[in-house]
Amino acid sequence: MMNRRVPTSGTRLLPAAFLIMAATGAMTLTGCEERNAHQADAAPVIRPVQTLTVQPVTFSMSGSVTGTIEARAEADLGFRIAGKLIERKVDVGDRVRAGDLLARLDDQDQRNALRTAEADLAIAQAEQVQANNEEARKRELLKNGNTTQVLYDAALLSKRTADAKVVAAQAARQTSRDRVGYTELVADRDGVVTGVGPDAGQVVEVGEMVARIAQPEEREAVFNVAEAGVRSAPKEPVIEVALAGAPDITSVGHVREVSPQADPVTRTHTVRIALESPPDALRLGATVTGRLKQPPAPVVELPAPAVVHEAEQTFVWVVDPKQQTVKRRTVSTRPGQAGGPVVVTDGLAQGDIVVTAGAHSLAEGQRVRLGKQIETAAAP
Incomplete structure (x- = not known):
């Protein structure tokens, strides 16, 4: 029979020692990682920014x-209708008063249209008289019971239709009269003729400039x-x-x-x-x-992203070149051209370094890393 060898106590403790050392190493690594993460969180964030150096400019x-x-006040006067220009009574340099005749168009077509409108009105008025008489007769017959309501309603409809035709014909006649008046161009104000358009004999379009009147006062x-x-x-x-x-x-x-x-x-x-x-x-x-007349005051032009508007305050971030930190500085501005630079009238001096990109993500005293720098704020 073979004898089995029993391990000594030292041999039994060896694996346990390895386990203890491994656990201790893991705890050490975990602690280092937590310490490094804490140090990373505590380290200040350094933000990259773009800057420019302020150089005030003066009004050119x-x-x-x-x-x-x-x-x-200057107005280009023209006809309200098209036609052939037969006369222009003014030239450059002439003084005119309100109501003076400046030019005339051939009005034969407009006068013919006026005569047609007057004839249409006469016809409409004659029909109106006839319809009124018919309605009056049917009304009396209806009272005496000698006609029907249907016949009276037809007579009343004819009367109202005739009245409407007279109103339309009167409006057409007034339009024709106005068009006859439109063949004469008159001055609507006192002034001096500073420009003229077509000469007599030319055909002019609606609104084409015939005379330009300026008020020299x-x-x-x-x-x-x-x-x-x-x-x-x-x-x-x-x-x-x-x-x-x-x-x-x-x-x-x-x-x-x-x-x-x-x-x-x-x-x-x-x-x-x-x-x-x-x-x-x-x-x-x-x-x-x-x-x-007065001495010009220097101003500073900044790109729009450099100026921050917060509540009722307008400010920029100015860089301390030694400490590489930023500081908020309140400025006064005035409106500029849409989409153009912002004009700063107060708050900055020559040589100040202003953040132009990244200004909206900064805090007071924050460290920055300067990127591309524009040489000057503007050039006259």
């Missing part, structure tokens, strides 16, 4: 621009200003307008209108300056120069 009309004097200076100058213009600029050939003849005005869309060829905006009591020498069509 701080020099002078050349323009012309135009009337504020209200004159404006009209300039074409570059787009950057329009965006960076002062809020209420005062413009001094001088006659090009005589700089001592001047007038002061304010901006009344700026065209919202730039000219597709010149890329300039039309600016209209309402003049205050302009001298007579500033006539319509005169060449003038314009310049800012």
Whole structure:
């Protein structure tokens, strides 16, 4: 019989020691992972941003621009019907008063139509008299019981139909009379003729310009200003307008209108300056120069994403280049062109670094990593 060898106590403890060491290692790894995750959560988030360096610009009309004097109110007058022009009584430069005859069309067709309308009215009125008499007779016969209700209703219907025909014929006659009047073009206001259209003998279309009437009492200076100058213009600029050939003849005005869309060829905006009591020498069509009367104030142009609107506050994020952190700064702005840069009038100084992309995901004192940087905010 073979004897079985019994393991010693040391041999029994060896697997248990391995199990204890494995468990301890697993707990150590788990603790390291939790500590690393906690440290990762506690680490500040560094956000990449795009920035630009502020460079204030001034209104480009701080020099002078050349323009012309135009009337504020100007109208192109034309006929309300088409026809052959047989006479034009005015020319460029003529002064006219309200009610003056400017031009005439051949009115033979319109007068023939008027005679036809008058004849139709006479026929309708005769039928109306006959229908009224018939209705009156049938009404008396109905009272005496000598006719039926059906016959009286037919007579009443004929009377009402005749009345309606008279109303329609009167309206047609009035329309024909109006069309005869439309063959004469008269001035609807006092003014000066600044342009004329077709000459006598030509066929004109409805609404085609025959004479352009301007009111010289209200004159404006009209300039074409570059787009950057329009965006960076002062809020209420005062413009001094001088006659090009005589700089001592001047007038002061304010901006009344700026065209919202730039000219597709010149890329300039039309600016209209309402003049205050302009001298007579500033006539319509005169060449003038314009310049800012007050010193221009520098402004800053920023891309729209750089400006944050929160409740009633408008601010931007300014970067501290040493600490690589951002700080909120309140600014004052004014409306610019739709889809264009935002004009900042106060709150920024030259050299400030402003966040232009990623501004809506920042917090006070947050660290950032600078990405692509635009050299300046704008260029005049």
